[in-house]
Amino acid sequence: xxxxxxxxxxxxxxxxxxxxxxxxxxxxxxxxxxxxxxxxxxxxxxxxxxxxxxxxxxxxxxxxxxxxxxxxxxxxxxxxxxxxxxxxxxxxxxxxxxxxxxxxxxxxxxxxxxxxxxxxxxxxxxxxxxxxxxxxxxxxxxxxxxxxxxxxxxxxxxxxxxxxxxxxxxxxxxxxxxxxxxxxxxxxxxxxxxxxxxxxxxxxxxxxxxxxxxxxxxxxxxxxxxxxxxxxxxxxxxxxxxxxxxxxxxxxxxxxxxxxxxxxxxxxxxxxxxxxxxxxxxxxxxx
Numbered sequence: 001x002x003x004x005x006x007x008x009x010x011x012x013x014x015x016x017x018x019x020x021x022x023x024x025x026x027x028x029x030x031x032x033x034x035x036x037x038x039x040x041x042x043x044x045x046x047x048x049x050x051x052x053x054x055x056x057x058x059x060x061x062x063x064x065x066x067x068x069x070x071x072x073x074x075x076x077x078x079x080x081x082x083x084x085x086x087x088x089x090x091x092x093x094x095x096x097x098x099x100x101x102x103x104x105x106x107x108x109x110x111x112x113x114x115x116x117x118x119x120x121x122x123x124x125x126x127x128x129x130x131x132x133x134x135x136x137x138x139x140x141x142x143x144x145x146x147x148x149x150x151x152x153x154x155x156x157x158x159x160x161x162x163x164x165x166x167x168x169x170x171x172x173x174x175x176x177x178x179x180x181x182x183x184x185x186x187x188x189x190x191x192x193x194x195x196x197x198x199x200x201x202x203x204x205x206x207x208x209x210x211x212x213x214x215x216x217x218x219x220x221x222x223x224x225x226x227x228x229x230x231x232x233x234x235x236x237x238x239x240x241x242x243x244x245x246x247x248x249x250x251x252x253x254x255x256x257x258x259x260x261x262x263x264x265x266x267x268x269x270x271x272x273x274x275x276x277x278x279x280x281x282x283x284x285x286x287x
Contacts, residue, residue, distance in 0.1 A: 167251035
């Protein structure tokens with residue numbers, strides 16, 4: 001992670017936005033990085049909605065109707081922008097109260113994925129909620145945007161749960177592969193978790209070099225002054241990690257994300273999504 005790059009928190013108008021803001025504020029303080037709160041107004045909000053105006057009408061009446069609809073559309077857009085500004089200003093004050101100096105806010109129309117992809121060169125960490133505005137009514141345990149955003153972005157993403165407390169113990173789900181080895185190296189470099197005890201846990205199918213891989217992770221983190229604990233636990237990865245988080249009082253999980261293609265996930269399911277559902281703590285997804 002590069003210290004000059006910002007923390008970008010994606011917020012929508014749900015109660016989950018407070019948790020995203022609190023998490024992003026914690027990360028900004030730890031990394032000594034600028035914080036930006038971003039709220040996207042869906043393009044669909046600008047589409048005129050109303051009763052059916054079809055039918056044969058005169059030219060003048062048609063022009064008058066179009067003008068009336070245009071005025072109504074502009075009024076709705078203006079109201080949405082004003083509501084968004086009030087919403088963002090409240091979150092800005094919340095971030096300031098949590099120790100962030102001068103957080104920035106940005107309100108715009110557009111597509112969330114396009115906006116984040118365009119912004120990511122200036123971002124070191126994205127923060128978003130696992131659930132969002134739609135979950136207020138659907139009660140989905142994993143928001144529809146999470147997988148789409150993680151697949152689209154190359155930077156780490158911190159996926160936030162409903163509640164946030166500053167972590168006191170973190171865990172990395174380690175498989176010895178290239179992605180999680182980079183995660184260990186990132187963990188050794190970043191001040192985000194410095195000073196916190198770290199558990200490195202391997203699970204799933206046994207591999208011949210497991211002990212060697214765990215020893216490498218232990219030495220890498222110990223050289224960065226981390227208090228490291230390692231564990232090799234056979235069994236289903238999702239269940240092992242969920243149980244370990246619960247039993248050991250883990251506050252934040254680090255793991256690789258979506259290592260297979262979308263087609264493979266469609267056919268066989270996604271371990272990333274499964275782990276996000278079962279691990280009830282904020283999760284830093286590594287790409």
